[in-house]
Amino acid sequence: AKLEILEFPDPRLRTVAKPVEKVDDELRKLIDDMFETMYDAPGIGLAASQVNVHIRLIVMDLSEDKSEPRVFINPEITPLTDDTAPYEEGCLSVPGFYEKVERPARVRIKALDRDGNTFEEEADELLATCIQHEIDHLDGKLFVDYVSRLKRDRIRKKLEKIHRQRA
């Protein structure tokens, strides 16, 4: 089922997500609903926090044709370089706004997959950017936290206006 995506400045987006205790069929149902929601948006990543489920779960698919679905459960990342890389980030919880964000260019990711097996991988480019953006969601952080307060307030006011105009 398609799930509702929380939008900035909803305070529930600031919740710090708890570790997943059991990788079971109930979790896999949520994972499937998150993929359906992400592909429909469309987006290339989605954190459980964004659909108001505050557990440490991320889905992602960086492919053009929905051919590379990835699941990260209880992800941990370690920067592998002091070099940072800029990227014009978007966010399904801040629809219509894109801002340049600098993040570590290469990271090591350790997580559980949808079967509960531990895996590790090194990431650079868009995977590095996206996993860090998603893990920020699990820690209650948004990409607008990296721009000036002036810019953040402008974005907040515009979205609050749109939310007021909704029925």
Ligand SMILES: O=C(O)C[C@@H](Cc1ccccc1)C(=O)SCC(=O)c1ccccc1
């Ligand atoms: O809000 C999210 O976490 C999803 C977000 C992930 C992300 C994108 C770019 C940089 C960092 C993190 C998005 O998917 S925004 C939409 C988007 O980037 C996109 C949508 C369709 C096709 C390609 C990209």
Ligand SMILES: [Zn+2]
């Ligand atoms: Zn986001």
